[in-house]
Amino acid sequence: VDMAGPPLIIWEREVEQLLLYAELVPRLEDALGKFSRRDNAEVIQPVRTTVALQKHNGFLGVMPTYMENDGLLCAKFVCFYKRELGSALPATQATVVLLNPQYGNVEAVMDGDVITGMRTAAVSAVSAKLLMRPDAEVLAILGTGKQALSHYNVFTEMFSFKEVRVWSHRKEGIERFRQSVSGPVTMCVSVEEAVTGADVIVTVTRCTEPVLFGRWVKPGAHVAAVGACRPNWREVDDVLMKEAVVYVDSRDGAMTESGDVILSGVEVFAELGDVINGTKPAHREKTTVFKSLGMAVEDAVSAKLVLDKWKAKASQS
Numbered sequence: 001v002d003m004a005g006p007p008l009i010i011w012e013r014e015v016e017q018l019l020l021y022a023e024l025v026p027r028l029e030d031a032l033g034k035f036s037r038r039d040n041a042e043v044i045q046p047v048r049t050t051v052a053l054q055k056h057n058g059f060l061g062v063m064p065t066y067m068e069n070d071g072l073l074c075a076k077f078v079c080f081y082k083r084e085l086g087s088a089l090p091a092t093q094a095t096v097v098l099l100n101p102q103y104g105n106v107e108a109v110m111d112g113d114v115i116t117g118m119r120t121a122a123v124s125a126v127s128a129k130l131l132m133r134p135d136a137e138v139l140a141i142l143g144t145g146k147q148a149l150s151h152y153n154v155f156t157e158m159f160s161f162k163e164v165r166v167w168s169h170r171k172e173g174i175e176r177f178r179q180s181v182s183g184p185v186t187m188c189v190s191v192e193e194a195v196t197g198a199d200v201i202v203t204v205t206r207c208t209e210p211v212l213f214g215r216w217v218k219p220g221a222h223v224a225a226v227g228a229c230r231p232n233w234r235e236v237d238d239v240l241m242k243e244a245v246v247y248v249d250s251r252d253g254a255m256t257e258s259g260d261v262i263l264s265g266v267e268v269f270a271e272l273g274d275v276i277n278g279t280k281p282a283h284r285e286k287t288t289v290f291k292s293l294g295m296a297v298e299d300a301v302s303a304k305l306v307l308d309k310w311k312a313k314a315s316q317s
């Protein structure tokens with residue numbers, strides 16, 4: 001172990017080349033299951049600490065975790081901002097740090113943007129795998145940013161939808177999105193048009209007020225709600241939250257950070273990890289919402305996968 005040397009630096013392009021959904025998804029399922037077992041000897045993951053960046057209308061989120069049996073000590077620093085509508089600046093910026101749990105030195109510093117994009121989308125895909133109806137045909141994505149793109153990629157890789165619809169508040173956004181994906185998309189000018197009759201709906205906007213309303217959602221649909229990560233931000237309305245069986249990544253995270261959960265007053269039915277562990281049922285036939293906030297264990301197993309693959313590649317050359 002090189003405790004004195006500088007950490008490895010692995011940046012965006014390399015992370016992009018090394019991370020594959022097919023390898024990431026099973027590791028994320030394992031991490032979600034471990035987290036929900038609440039065994040402190042296995043996983044420690046406190047709710048992330050957020051520091052307000054008042055002048056810049058944003059927050060720094062610090063997301064540490066220790067996964068003892070995996071020998072993983074990791075922290076992500078993620079800044080996220082409430083941007084003006086149409087701002088070209090990114091909504092989030094992230095860096096992941098892997099430490100040696102025995103010695104405490106930093107082993108690797110990695111770009112966290114690709115990891116955040118891919119692990120968030122892959123976890124939403126896991127929620128769909130568990131909670132959507134088996135005959136799901138239509139996917140609707142609200143938003144056309146980074147998360148929209150990663151969600152499109154993993155959902156079309158894992159499932160075969162007959163139609164993928166995309167909505168954004170700006171036409172240019174949808175056009176750009178259409179040009180950056182390899183498969184077909186139906187461009188929608190209104191949210192209602194995009195979600196009516198959809199079997200799976202992904203909300204990946206920067207909205208702080210509801211953009212998806214329950215009255216438009218087909219009974220039995222599955223919604224992965226990914227934006228709105230502050231206790232006073234919303235992306236979906238009370239009608240949808242109350243109609244749905246609500247699943248989350250972390251109960252404590254949702255009760256601390258999710259405006260959609262806190263302000264609608266709904267009861268969280270289960271964590272995704274509970275379903276993976278077989279301790280809570282998957283209500284596929286009902287309308288379901290998976291409220292995602294993002295967890296450190298997801299970043300940790302993603303970063304470990306990147307590091308392992310980086311090392312394997314380095315030893316070959």
Ligand SMILES: NC(=O)C1=CN([C@@H]2O[C@H](COP(=O)(O)OP(=O)(O)OC[C@H]3O[C@@H](n4cnc5c(N)ncnc54)[C@H](O)[C@@H]3O)[C@@H](O)[C@H]2O)C=CC1
Binds near residue numbers: 173
């Ligand atoms: N649950 C999780 O683990 C994570 C959640 N997020 C959240 O996901 C959301 C999307 O993130 P990115 O794709 O990186 O952002 P982005 O900035 O790349 O894309 C945001 C999208 O929202 C649209 N948008 C912006 N303001 C809007 C408004 N007022 N109404 C409707 N649409 C609006 C933009 O046109 C764009 O299509 C953010 O809220 C972010 O905080 C991000 C990372 C992880």
Ligand SMILES: O=C([O-])C1=[NH+]CCC1
Binds near residue numbers: 061092094116229
């Ligand atoms: O988990 C994550 O990286 C984030 N969740 C909300 C903004 C960033």
